[in-house]
Amino acid sequence: MLEGIQEGDIIYVTDLTRITRSTKDLFELIDNIRSKKANLISLKDTWLDL
Numbered sequence: 432m433l434e435g436i437q438e439g440d441i442i443y444v445t446d447l448t449r450i451t452r453s454t455k456d457l458f459e460l461i462d463n464i465r466s467k468k469a470n471l472i473s474l475k476d477t478w479l480d481l
Contacts, residue, residue: 433463440469447476 436442442464444450451457461479464471473479 433460436464436467436469438468440467442469442471443474444471445474447473447479 447457451460461471471479
């Protein structure tokens with residue numbers, strides 16, 4: 432899925448535990464999404480919305 436991310440895309444997840452299991456993986460995922468100028472929105476973890 433991440434290979435197909437394009438600028439302006441919005442990725443919605445219900446809960447961060449559905450996409451990553453560790454803090455390290457989460458930060459790598461965030462860096463990857465930011466580098467592609469896309470957004471990540473978690474319905475449960477609203478503090479993360481990028």
